[in-house]
Amino acid sequence: DAGVTQSPTHLIKTRGQHVTLRCSPISGHKSVSWYQQVLGQGPQFIFQYYEKEERGRGNFPDRFSARQFPNYSSELNVNALLLGDSALYLCASSQQGAGEQYFGPGTRLTVT
């Protein structure tokens, strides 16, 4: 079975632009979580979605938003990009809202 997949792999954007990152969970998994990993630090929780509903949100500004689709894939949107948004964005899926999370390879976003 395929693992968690994310697209694109790399992305370069300019300050002020908008970006959309995509994630496909493991087949049968109904929950998707998003994490931001700034260089040299551990991942920080951004959002969790379960059965297409937002279950939790980390300490991130409203410029960050996400949604989950009927097929359980998910998008993370970031508006008005700042240099500080440059990071590796990780998606993780799990069968239910709770339970072990499986991480994708990430999308590396560079904001110039």
Added chain:
Amino acid sequence: GNSVTQMEGPVTLSEEAFLTINCTYTATGYPSLFWYVQYPGEGLQLLLKATKADDKGSNKGFEATYRKETTSFHLEKGSVQVSDSAVYFCALSEGATTSGTYKYIFGTGTRLKVLA
């Protein structure tokens, strides 16, 4: 709130040396504990986990024991290889119900460099 503290790196060892990476946590309740490994340019791979006190997680020669009395989950390996060079993250799970948020809290990571 809940938190994870890891020893600062980088840790540099010779091949076949013994490895210990310290991890302590602060948590309410009884979280599950994890060690993840991240190779350069890649995402996170689960190395091992423990779900309750005194559990020992093990994988690929790595071990860690969930110590509730010392709130620790130290990673050990008896003989490291050059291929073990990576960044290691300790993490705990926060929240455990299907109706609420369930997320991981990560430490800052410890870089391990093994020299041949």
